[in-house]
Amino acid sequence: xxxxxxxxxxxxxxxxxxxxxxxxxxxxxxxxxxxxxxxxxxxxxxxxxxxxxxxxxxxxxxxxxxxxxxxxxxxxxxxxxxxxxxxxxxxxxxxxxxxxxxxxxxxxxxxxxxxxxxxxxxxxxxxxxxxxxxxxxxxxxxxxxxxxxxxx
Amino acid sequence: xxxxxxxxxxxxxxxxxxxxxxxxxxxxxxxxxxxxxxxxxxx
Numbered sequence: 250x251x252x253x254x255x256x257x258x259x260x261x262x263x264x265x266x267x268x269x270x271x272x273x274x275x276x277x278x279x280x281x282x283x284x285x286x287x288x289x290x291x292x293x294x295x296x297x298x299x300x301x302x303x304x305x306x307x308x309x310x311x312x313x314x315x316x317x318x319x320x321x322x323x324x325x326x327x328x329x330x331x332x333x334x335x336x337x338x339x340x341x342x343x344x345x346x347x348x349x350x351x352x353x354x355x356x357x358x359x360x361x362x363x364x365x366x367x368x369x370x371x372x373x374x375x376x377x378x379x380x381x382x383x384x385x386x387x388x389x390x391x392x393x394x395x396x397x398x399x400x401x
Numbered sequence: 402x403x404x405x406x407x408x409x410x411x412x413x414x415x416x417x418x419x420x421x422x423x424x425x426x427x428x429x430x431x432x433x434x435x436x437x438x439x440x441x442x443x444x
Contacts, residue, residue: 313427315433318433319436319438319440322439322440323440324440324442351409354408354409355405358412361408361412361418361421362405362408363439364418364419364422364441365421365425365439366404366425366426366436366437366439367436367437368432368437369435371437372435372438376437377438377439379404379405379408379437379439381437383405
């Protein structure tokens with residue numbers, strides 16, 4: 250911040266100097282104020298978030314570790330099925346939406362879904378993982394016996 | 402079915418099975434009492 254010092258000169262010159270300094274200070278303050286109001290949001294479009302909500306939630310939760318809670322349990326065998334051998338039940342075909350795609354993923358990813366839980370309280374029905382709500386069994390030839398619980 | 406959708410999405414992002422499981426459990430933490438007895442994948 251400029252400090253005015255009385256360096257001499259005429260009274261008119263000193264008034265001019267003070268007036269200039271005052272205008273400069275006001276102009277500077279005004280610019281700063283406008284810059285603060287320069288909401289970048291109003292100038293550039295808000296970027297669209299591309300982070301998956303689940304991942305974001307996990308990060309926000311500090312990645313709470315529930316692994317110890319489930320350490321005593323063993324994974325079940327969940328062999329992958331063969332989509333070419335699948336005969337789709339009516340409740341899958343009639344469900345619409347992405348239900349068939351979800352079932353397809355479950356058929357092809359038993360090795361992954363065997364590690365994922367289900368939270369629909371199906372434990373009482375003897376289910377051991379999320380896949381059990383979709384797939385009851387995979388036969389040796391790759392054909393699949395489905396469970397109807399998932400869409401309900 | 403929400404779990405399956407989330408797993409599909411996270412798997413497509415390249416997360417490891419364990420990281421996916423951590424994310425799923427974090428999202429459904431409030432329902433943990435209803436969770437199946439499913440172990441965590443190896444680290």
